[in-house]
Amino acid sequence: MAKGSLTPAQKAAKEPFLPMLRDLARAYQAFARHSAVHIRELGLTPPQFDVISTLGNTSGMPLHRLAEKTLITKGTLTGILDRLEQKGLLRREVPAGNRRSFIAVLTPEGERLFNDTFPAHVAFLKARLQHVGREDMARIRGALQALQALF
Secondary structure, eight states, X not given: OOTTOOOHHHHHHTOTTHHHHHHHHHHHHHHHHHHHHHHHHXXXXXXXXXXXXXXXXXXXXXXXXXXXXXXXXXXXXXXXXXXXXXXXXXXXXXXXXXXXXXXXXXXXHHHHHHHHHHHHHHHHHHHHHTTSOHHHHHHHHHHHHHHHHTO
């Protein structure tokens, strides 16, 4: 290799989009850490809270739709549902006409937990995000949606 020329790895490291991706990852990690502390104080793990929050105010959801909405893989989701079921927060119902699948439904205790924890966590997050103006939120959402559309 000629003196002064860059290796393929050195060239790749200079791609202008890499700092943006690092900032995106760091922003998500900072949010996830901040959010997880409060969720654990509420007595749940972040994935359990995600499932309860997604099922709250619904009549239940098939596993594949729940996996899509929570971004939790089906294999991991099964274990989370098992633990929530053991705690009496969730039940699985077999829909009429399709005995090969089931619908995850919050129990009355699960609904109570949702009604307590969801508003509390939204208020917790609002304390950090309330100073972000509507225009800034719209701009950030637009940028994130544009980035998502690339993939």
